[in-house]
Amino acid sequence: MRTSITAAACLLLLGAAGMPAHAQSVGEKTGVNSLIGVAPSSQDFVTQAVISDMFETESSKLALEKADEKTKAYAKKMIEDHKKVSDELKSVVQTGDMKLNIPTALDSAHQSKIDKLKGLSGDDFTKQYHDDQVTGHKNAVDLYKRYADSGDNAALKAFAVKTKPHLDEHLKMAQELDNKK
Structure with missing residues (x-):
């Protein structure tokens, strides 16, 4: 259960990271991009x-x-x-x-x-x-x-x-x- 919640959170963050924004994307701000090398x-x-x-x-x-x-x-x-x-x-x-x-x-x-x-x-x-x-x-x-x-x-x-x-x-x-x- 915990693994699927973590995976879902990562997917949400990755999806948000691809959206254009004036501020820093969620994926970059949270460190997810760095963690997975994106x-x-x-x-x-x-x-x-x-x-x-x-x-x-x-x-x-x-x-x-x-x-x-x-x-x-x-x-x-x-x-x-x-x-x-x-x-x-x-x-x-x-x-x-x-x-x-x-x-x-x-x-x-x-x-x-x-x-x-x-x-x-x-x-x-x-x-x-x-x-x-x-x-x-x-x-x-x-x-x-x-x-x-x-x-x-x-x-x-x-x-x-x-x-x-x-x-x-x-x-x-x-x-x-x-x-x-």
Whole structure:
């Protein structure tokens, strides 16, 4: 019984994920697409990529104020790199014939992570920032890989293919930084 309910819920989510929407689809929002390896829609890819970049930038600005020197050096690189990635992604979207929305603010989940970081200091801040960097970059690598493999827009797909190796490197750096606590 439980298995059939779970299967039915997944089918509902997958069906909803295929519907056009201005916001993130249910399948992408719930993680079902990632779990089963389905490429995000072009809108979901742009939404999640831009929000990811905004989160990296905002959390790294806090790290410049609150963290140790090694973490500050990492944070500075994240701010520079993610600004370049965001600018390039926005250029790809705006120069193409895509009718996609580019988010201008963090979603509630990422804003709550920023709010939590703002309330932390010292080792507590550093640990949370490191953890957020590892998790955020794992999610970004997965998002970019799925779109690079099966995305439906050639220009965005080329962008994802080109950018993913940089995100792989960021993830590696975040993991190394996290291990040096």
